[in-house]
Amino acid sequence: MKLTDKAEEILEALWIESEENGKGYAELDRMEIHPSDAAYQELASQALVEIKGGRIYFRPEGKEEGRKTIRRHRLAERLMMDVLNIRGENGDMKACQFEHLLNEGVDVKVCTMLNHPATCPHGKPIPAGECCEEARRIGDLGVVPLTELKSGDEGDIAYILTEDGKKMQKLMAMGVLPGNRITLLQAFPSYIFRVGFSEFAIDSAMAREIFVRR
Numbered sequence: 001m002k003l004t005d006k007a008e009e010i011l012e013a014l015w016i017e018s019e020e021n022g023k024g025y026a027e028l029d030r031m032e033i034h035p036s037d038a039a040y041q042e043l044a045s046q047a048l049v050e051i052k053g054g055r056i057y058f059r060p061e062g063k064e065e066g067r068k069t070i071r072r073h074r075l076a077e078r079l080m081m082d083v084l085n086i087r088g089e090n091g092d093m094k095a096c097q098f099e100h101l102l103n104e105g106v107d108v109k110v111c112t113m114l115n116h117p118a119t120c121p122h123g124k125p126i127p128a129g130e131c132c133e134e135a136r137r138i139g140d141l142g143v144v145p146l147t148e149l150k151s152g153d154e155g156d157i158a159y160i161l162t163e164d165g166k167k168m169q170k171l172m173a174m175g176v177l178p179g180n181r182i183t184l185l186q187a188f189p190s191y192i193f194r195v196g197f198s199e200f201a202i203d204s205a206m207a208r209e210i211f212v213r214r
């Protein structure tokens, strides 16, 4: 099924709304769509969404399609940031254009190249694809934030994800640099890790910004 970009954007917005309110629908006035919009008509004619009482709901097939769409969007964001180093608003804008190209198996290639990331640069979950499940099954766990490790686990630092220059310098001074080996020694009440011969303690906000390849 190939939807128009506009229709995909409605599915995405609906996914995000229902992800945030956990209710599986969005209020129509928050979505800024009207039942007579062509993009809405397109989704309704394929039985992907329905409008009832001022709310827009996913139908089961629509939810699956929304899941795939949001997955492509968040993979595109990762690609912009991790590989192409295009950040901030420009990265967000490019990701919105690029995501529409990530269908028919291109998403699998990108996901595999990025090592099946679990979250987008904004920390939102990327719904897993079959490629991710397969990678997990064979024990190739990809890149995860330090907070996902258990005490005693180790891995290689893949990248640091912070917009804050001071934090970045602090981490670099600890030897938290891509390619360095990191061992998590303790996860509570603070994160204590070893890099090289030194041990450091950081809070969970900072630990979430260190991405490790297990």
Ligand SMILES: [Zn+2]
Pocket (backbone or CB within 6 Å): 074, 077, 120, 121, 122, 123, 124
């Ligand atoms: Zn995002």
Ligand SMILES: [Zn+2]
Pocket (backbone or CB within 6 Å): 111, 112, 115, 116, 117, 129, 130, 131, 132, 133
């Ligand atoms: Zn994957």
